[in-house]
Amino acid sequence: MPHADSSLVPDEIQTKAQFWSHVYTQLEPLLDGQRNWVSNLANASSLIYNALLAFRTHFGPDPGRSVNWCGFYIDSACFPKSADSNVEGSRLLLGPFCGKPACQFINVTPGKARGVCADAFMHAKTKLVPDVDSYPGHIACDGETKSEIVCPLLNGNQVLGVLDLDCLAIGGFDEDDQKGLERITELVVTACDW
Numbered sequence: 001m002p003h004a005d006s007s008l009v010p011d012e013i014q015t016k017a018q019f020w021s022h023v024y025t026q027l028e029p030l031l032d033g034q035r036n037w038v039s040n041l042a043n044a045s046s047l048i049y050n051a052l053l054a055f056r057t058h059f060g061p062d063p064g065r066s067v068n069w070c071g072f073y074i075d076s077a078c079f080p081k082s083a084d085s086n087v088e089g090s091r092l093l094l095g096p097f098c099g100k101p102a103c104q105f106i107n108v109t110p111g112k113a114r115g116v117c118a119d120a121f122m123h124a125k126t127k128l129v130p131d132v133d134s135y136p137g138h139i140a141c142d143g144e145t146k147s148e149i150v151c152p153l154l155n156g157n158q159v160l161g162v163l164d165l166d167c168l169a170i171g172g173f174d175e176d177d178q179k180g181l182e183r184i185t186e187l188v189v190t191a192c193d194w
């Protein structure tokens with residue numbers, strides 16, 4: 001199968017639970033034989049984003065206002081030193097993603113951190129945000145975004161970064177998305193060398 005076809009969604013997939021199970025199954029062979037996290041996160045963000053575009057009639061109340069961003073922010077410690085030398089404190093750097101350009105880094109220094117990604121990273125817990133305008137400290141990379149879900153990348157007790165998805169509709173994500181994405185982040189973490 002050509003790699004691009006892995007993001008197709010068959011007609012029999014009708015629920016979010018089926019959708020995320022399908023994406024997981026499509027992701028496994030894409031990660032097979034590759035341990036580099038840049039390459040794997042690039043294909044993971046592309047697969048999720050493009051599969052969501054194919055499934056958008058089931059995503060959010062209005063298919064025209066569906067998922068608009070899917071990508072990773074990764075602890076700067078995982079990057080080559082030159083990527084983040086001369087910087088005080090801790091931060092996440094923009095990793096592979098699909099969607100419009102986004103902020104390059106997120107401060108995760110205790111006392112200075114803010115935003116959904118920083119909270120998910122620092123608490124090592126998924127953040128499901130139905131309305132970003134009601135979330136204190138939300139960082140608006142795209143003023144059109146209305147809801148968001150951020151899952152931490154957990155490697156035992158270590159948090160490597162986060163997977164972030166944005167939606168143009170209020171309440172775009174629910175617990176089925178959380179379950180599906182948490183399973184996918186587990187797969188991605190174990191498939192890579194960090």
Ligand code: SME
Nearest residue numbers: 102115116117138139141
């Ligand atoms: N909204 C995020 C910032 C990243 S963008 O959505 C791509 C936050 O509040 O951390």
